[in-house]
Amino acid sequence: MTPIPTTELSVDDIQLGQFETWARPDREGLFAKLRAERPVSFHEEGEFPGVPKGPGFWSAVRYEDVVRVSRDSETFISGKGSNIGDLPVELLEFFGSMINMDAPRHTKLRKLVNRGFTPRVITSLEETVRSTAHRIVRDVAPKGSCDFVEEIAAALPLKIICDMMGIPEEDNRRMFELSNIILGIGDPEFGVTIDSLMGAAIELSQYAQALGEARLASPKEDITSVLMSADVDGERLAPSEFASFFILLVVAGNETTRNAISHGMKALTDFPDQRAKWQADFEGISPTAIEEIVRWATPVIHFRRTATRDVELAGTKIREGEKVVVWYNSANRDERAFPDPYRFDVMRTPNDHVGYGGGGAHFCLGANLARREIKAMFDELFRTLPDIRIVGEPDKLFSAFIHGIKRMRAEWTPPR
Ligand code: HEM
Numbered sequence: 001m002t003p004i005p006t007t008e009l010s011v012d013d014i015q016l017g018q019f020e021t022w023a024r025p026d027r028e029g030l031f032a033k034l035r036a037e038r039p040v041s042f043h044e045e046g047e048f049p050g051v052p053k054g055p056g057f058w059s060a061v062r063y064e065d066v067v068r069v070s071r072d073s074e075t076f077i078s079g080k081g082s083n084i085g086d087l088p089v090e091l092l093e094f095f096g097s098m099i100n101m102d103a104p105r106h107t108k109l110r111k112l113v114n115r116g117f118t119p120r121v122i123t124s125l126e127e128t129v130r131s132t133a134h135r136i137v138r139d140v141a142p143k144g145s146c147d148f149v150e151e152i153a154a155a156l157p158l159k160i161i162c163d164m165m166g167i168p169e170e171d172n173r174r175m176f177e178l179s180n181i182i183l184g185i186g187d188p189e190f191g192v193t194i195d196s197l198m199g200a201a202i203e204l205s206q207y208a209q210a211l212g213e214a215r216l217a218s219p220k221e222d223i224t225s226v227l228m229s230a231d232v233d234g235e236r237l238a239p240s241e242f243a244s245f246f247i248l249l250v251v252a253g254n255e256t257t258r259n260a261i262s263h264g265m266k267a268l269t270d271f272p273d274q275r276a277k278w279q280a281d282f283e284g285i286s287p288t289a290i291e292e293i294v295r296w297a298t299p300v301i302h303f304r305r306t307a308t309r310d311v312e313l314a315g316t317k318i319r320e321g322e323k324v325v326v327w328y329n330s331a332n333r334d335e336r337a338f339p340d341p342y343r344f345d346v347m348r349t350p351n352d353h354v355g356y357g358g359g360g361a362h363f364c365l366g367a368n369l370a371r372r373e374i375k376a377m378f379d380e381l382f383r384t385l386p387d388i389r390i391v392g393e394p395d396k397l398f399s400a401f402i403h404g405i406k407r408m409r410a411e412w413t414p415p416r
Contacts, residue, residue: 063337070358076305166222208246265295295353
């Protein structure tokens with residue numbers, strides 16, 4: 001059995017709200033200790049320039065509690081925000097899409113945007129996903145080495161989401177930069193301030209509104225056209241609602257899948273026996289390998305809810321109005337739910353991980369698309385660059401929200 005990580009800190013000294021915590025090498029140990037000793041704990045919020053310090057938050061770190069909070073969306077709502085800090089009102093308009101809504105508005109909007117994510121739509125994308133993965137790998141193949149994150153992992157989800165939305169090729173790069181700003185908050189490299197966050201949100205929003213209006217006037221074969229003309233109970237998406245949804249999709253669809261692929265490649269390098277198993281029977285093992293990559297990576301570290309009534313969670317009293325944060329990273333390593341959780345096992349069964357959420361109303365809308373992208377990319381890599389491996393240590397994103405890798409060198413023998 002792979003050992004459970006530890007920490008020198010006592011449980012009282014673990015501060016999940018402080019940015020510094022996320023740079024600690026014993027991050028896994030902190031969560032293992034909380035799971036063992038204090039499954040629901042209270043933390044002060046960190047300070048971010050330009051935003052008043054919030055009242056603090058409860059943390060659920062065990063699998064069972066993360067699932068319970070996620071599935072009880074009457075007691076634990078999203079409408080007061082899904083990030084730990086409360087967004088300034090100016091920003092709520094841009095980030096106010098479905099992830100920050102509750103029923104009945106959430107249900108209606110989700111029904112509407114589902115039109116763009118039906119199994120039929122996703123199946124019809126299959127060929128594009130495959131040919132895009134093929135082109136990305138073919139283009140880097142002769143080089144023998146590259147930055148895996150930008151040139152391989154990020155390129156696929158970016159191109160797919162841009163194609164789905166009808167964003168022309170020449171604007172793809174800008175979408176990449178803007179989503180990096182939005183999710184790079186807290187990492188000094190991106191120097192994100194409230195002003196730059198606002199700037200990125202306004203730029204994306206204006207872009208989306210113009211795109212939505214253009215498709216309303218003359219529809220094309222893209223999801224923007226489907227969404228702009230979709231009608232649920234006589235209601236359509238207003239251009240501003242479309243713009244918020246667009247921001248959510250560009251951000252949610254890019255960074256998450258990119259990090260799943262990057263962490264997956266790193267894990268396959270670190271555990272060559274698992275890689276050999278998968279390479280020997282790609283089709284047969286893919287369904288479990290892809291789930292294990294997402295459990296292992298847990299690209300989204302947490303989301304927040306707010307209690308609508310006094311409630312008890314793992315024996316701790318939570319009061320109406322208090323914030324409750326669900327830590328997917330910790331639930332996905334919970335020894336109560338996953339035997340030998342620190343072992344990367346491409347054949348892990350069962351594997352009901354919470355990488356896409358704990359199974360409630362907000363369960364990831366793009367999960368099936370993400371699964372297809374991860375599969376297509378490893379299929380292409382194993383075929384064209386069968387000895388590709390990561391060299392050196394990844395340069396990690398400094399964030400409590402996205403489990404990100406910024407850069408990571410890959411090497412392989414160029415095909416003849
Ligand atoms: C490996 C890749 C991905 C991971 C790990 C991931 C993870 C998540 C998580 C944890 C949530 C919140 C679930 C909850 O609160 O219960 C979520 C929601 C969401 N995701 Fe993903 N996601 C991924 C890929 C994608 C892609 C490719 C798209 C779109 C193209 C997407 C679109 C969304 C949307 C729209 C929501 C909000 C759903 C709602 O509020 O009803 N995601 N995702």
